[in-house]
Amino acid sequence: MELDTLFLSRLQFALTIGFHFLFPPLSIGLAWLIVIMEWRGWKRGDEDYVRAGKFFGKILGLTFVVGVATGIVMEFQFGTNWAEYSKFVGDIFGAPLAAEGVFSFFLESTFLGLYLFGRNRVSKGVHWFSALMVAVGATLSAFWIIVANSWQQTPAGFEIRNGRAELTSFAEAVFNASTWPRFFHTFDACLIAGAFLVAGVSAYLILKHNATEIARKSLKLSLIFGLVVSLLALFPTGDWHAKQVARTQPEKFAAMEGLIVGQTRAPLTVFGIPSEEPPRLNLKIGVPGVLSLMAFGDMDAHVPGIEDLRGEGHPTPPFVLTFVSFHTMVGLGTLFIVLTVFGAFLLYRRKLFETRWYLKLLLWAIPLPLIACEVGWIVAEVGRQPWVVYRVLKTQDAYSANITRGEVLFSIIMFGLIYLVLGVLYLYTLARIVKRGPETLPAKEVH
């Protein structure tokens, strides 16, 4: 692999999107949990929920800001590093990004200001509404970004004219084959990330005997919420998304499932050690027929493998990375279900708050949904290679040819350093907020 502008631009995009994508899932998940907390605080007059909302609101504020700071980079980077891509797809790809700004990001940022700073300035109802608008805005943001990215996965509503992709139907482009399954699956993953953050932080507070009543309520809430959304990640959203990939992106499907040679009654791989070029899956253990059933609802359906697709002239994505990322995600998703089911069982047996090892486990589980998000995104993006727009434009034809290798090398090093500092500071600040714990007295104006 050569350190040319193309490779460095890809590396920079991977680095910046990978770092950015740690924060929006947390913001989205947290925002919805805060909506529930604030609702209970307002409607039930329960001061514990108000303080929980305030406390997690601080974490939301911090997370949101880092998300914004790293998100601006993404919006500019298509132009700076992927100028040929931008020219080729601008007629279609720019609109969802602009719509994200107009319909979602304004909503989210404007009402976040009101939510964080306006508690004593507006009525409780309006204040709750501001939390709701933050959550709605963040979710709509995710929707439009997923729309843009889904168009890259399963492009629709366009024609190649004048050397570029020109829009023929906005509705078809927006609601392309993968938009809905990908949106719901990703949105659900965000909710899992939020639930595990709230659960882990609450578990920590209980372990430290800090603001225990508040922490118990938020743990209970986030655990039940976490159980529901962990199940939804598997079914229906995960299943739906997998079926869609099988139908619309067979190369990605074959790579992530580790199917080298196509067959009827294709097995679902439970274990296997992948290797690249030629793609092979060694020591594999599979359950016959299940993959065919999962993908097409029929045990006898034929699922094409990597070699068949190559034979038909379709390039396939890097096998090992796609396969390993996908199975890491599936493994983590299974773990989330096990963890939350067990927690719900403890709750039912009224032992949750005393089972210290489980509370510790929840604390350490905080980053796991984020890892699942990251590897899931890797499956989506690496699994689409070598295409930047599936079967329309190759990644190697999409980068800015007018920037130099040195320029990208410089920016990549700077992003690396800045994001390292940002990551450390985020964790440090998060730890401080958590250690300080929720307030125990209502806020007053200090003159």
Added chain:
Amino acid sequence: MDLNTVWFLLIWVLLIGYAILDGFDLGVGVLHLFARSDRERRIHVSAIGPFWDGNEVWLLTGGGALFAAFPVVYATVFSSFYLAIMLLLFALIFRAVSLEFRGQVDSPGWRRVWDWAFGLGSLIPALLFGVAIGNILRGIPIEADGTANVPFLSLLNPYALLIGVLSLVMFTMHGAVFLTVKTEGHLQQRMARWASGAWTVFIFLNLVAFVATFFVSPFLFEGALGNPLFWIFLVLLSAAAVNVPIAIRSGKFLGSFLASSIAIASTMGLASVCLFPRMVPSSIDLANSLTVYNASSTPRTLTVMLVIALIGMPIVIVYSAYIYRVFAGKVVITEDSY
């Protein structure tokens, strides 16, 4: 008016919206470097606390709209200005997080670090904003095939730097005027003096920039002088500029803020009228310039985008205005403050 012209207008409306709104908090950031006490600095950040996030979205939306409506401009300008854009991004990253991190640790040294990050993170974008517009007014070397190679150092030419300093001074003035609205007593008086001082420099530099533009890019005035909008913006700019110091002196700070906003809008309005129908002139041959016609998306996309803007922007303006009303009045430091 055709769709392409409408979108030219809308892109500039977004840019002007950004300059007026984020302009004041960039200005506050610049003034932050000159604050005299920690309490003053806390007032600064609290004054813009509830707003700056929303203000920055104007830039993001402007970027998205430019991508959607004029993808060739977006791609060419952003890749040509590669290092400058990166510098802008680094500054904006630090600026965004500095406000959040600043209050987290109760140590003067810690706060100083983030005060500098906030100050420089505001100063650099305020300067680069003008440098970018300066380079566009001057033209960039776009070849006949539409490609452009622009070395970073060539962006720092005297003319672009002049426009850069003009925008820095303009935002500083705007930020100072904003702070006179949000503060009381000594700090307010000092901000009034800053505003008046920056105003003097702003007027002077605006005149210099005008003359310099005649020499650097005479083609900009060819069509513009016959355009009534040019004269309307010029009259507006003069009227607003005169009113900034008058309103400050008579204590009508909100009026002064309005005047300062109009001065910014009309300065940028003049630039846009001079450019039209070009978006980015080519310094090699004007025939290679990117225009609202050769750099745009298809009419279908422009129509879709117009619908999005017409539905979305009025709603944005309504709730933004509401938030500004909720937080109207002088800054009060509370436990919720930064």
